[in-house]
Amino acid sequence: MAWKSILLTLSVLTAAIAPSEAVEAEMSENAQTEEVLRRHVAALTVEIGDRSVFAPANLARARDYIRGQFEASGLSVEDRPYRYRDIEVANLIATPPGIDAHAPYYLVGAHYDTVSGTPGADDNASAVAVMLELARRVSERQPPLPVRFAAFTLEEPPAFNTRHQGSRVFVRELQQAGALETVKGAVVLEMVGYTAPRQEYPVFLKWMGYPEAGDFIGIVGNRASRTFGIRLRKGFEANPRLPVESMFVLFNGWVLPDTRLSDHASFWDAGVPAVMITDTSYFRNPHYHTPRDRMETLDFAFMAELVRSLELALDELPVP
Numbered sequence: 001m002a003w004k005s006i007l008l009t010l011s012v013l014t015a016a017i018a019p020s021e022a023v024e025a026e027m028s029e030n031a032q033t034e035e036v037l038r039r040h041v042a043a044l045t046v047e048i049g050d051r052s053v054f055a056p057a058n059l060a061r062a063r064d065y066i067r068g069q070f071e072a073s074g075l076s077v078e079d080r081p082y083r084y085r086d087i088e089v090a091n092l093i094a095t096p097p098g099i100d101a102h103a104p105y106y107l108v109g110a111h112y113d114t115v116s117g118t119p120g121a122d123d124n125a126s127a128v129a130v131m132l133e134l135a136r137r138v139s140e141r142q143p144p145l146p147v148r149f150a151a152f153t154l155e156e157p158p159a160f161n162t163r164h165q166g167s168r169v170f171v172r173e174l175q176q177a178g179a180l181e182t183v184k185g186a187v188v189l190e191m192v193g194y195t196a197p198r199q200e201y202p203v204f205l206k207w208m209g210y211p212e213a214g215d216f217i218g219i220v221g222n223r224a225s226r227t228f229g230i231r232l233r234k235g236f237e238a239n240p241r242l243p244v245e246s247m248f249v250l251f252n253g254w255v256l257p258d259t260r261l262s263d264h265a266s267f268w269d270a271g272v273p274a275v276m277i278t279d280t281s282y283f284r285n286p287h288y289h290t291p292r293d294r295m296e297t298l299d300f301a302f303m304a305e306l307v308r309s310l311e312l313a314l315d316e317l318p319v320p
Contacts, residue, residue: 126193235313
């Protein structure tokens, strides 16, 4: 009788501490996602490396890699080339199957170039990797989400904030075609793979109650993007394993210029709702724009959770 009691107790304890099948499946999926993200980052930062305009062959290799990954996931890819100085560069626009390319849509984008002399693991291979995995998942959805994906070129200096910046070229093309209003909102991924015990902030935000630890993802929007950004944040909050903070700035961010330092500003300036999803860049990552921005500094579990949060966030958006 005593043995039966002991066995029953052990059985109850085992059931209490053993992960359920659902939890085990989720853990396995997260591990697989991390591995996929590592593979993308390694291809961009180790196999290719510097993807700056001063390394045009590498920039072209990165473009080819991204195009190949989009196509392998079943998306159709449109090259949008243009000239910068004496080289040809290109944005890539990828459309999941079942999406009408002429109908209104949401855009998810990330730049794939780097500053000269850095492998650009966080800036911006982390974002490209997350975008590629998100695109693969979206392409499998039925019915499909009205989302298209953009791999932007030349976000970094010397093209940054000039007419040659890839996202500004893209927005200008939309304007010239009278198609700007088909983009109902843009989600720009900018440095999304670094975590740290301590988080810094611009001087005006130090006393605003934001977290001290750099373990959250940030959503940065302007006033015109507030409704769009709040919908996205609702989806992010459905994933308790990835803390999220948000901020919506006035005057398209000119009062806080740090909030304009990516491709989302191209959409802000054109009146399109847009947010930047970021790990806060140099306010957290000391390797920003240096040769130390390598893949071993990234938190791939954090990035895997971001993929999940983005899926949940897209589900919150109304069909345009």
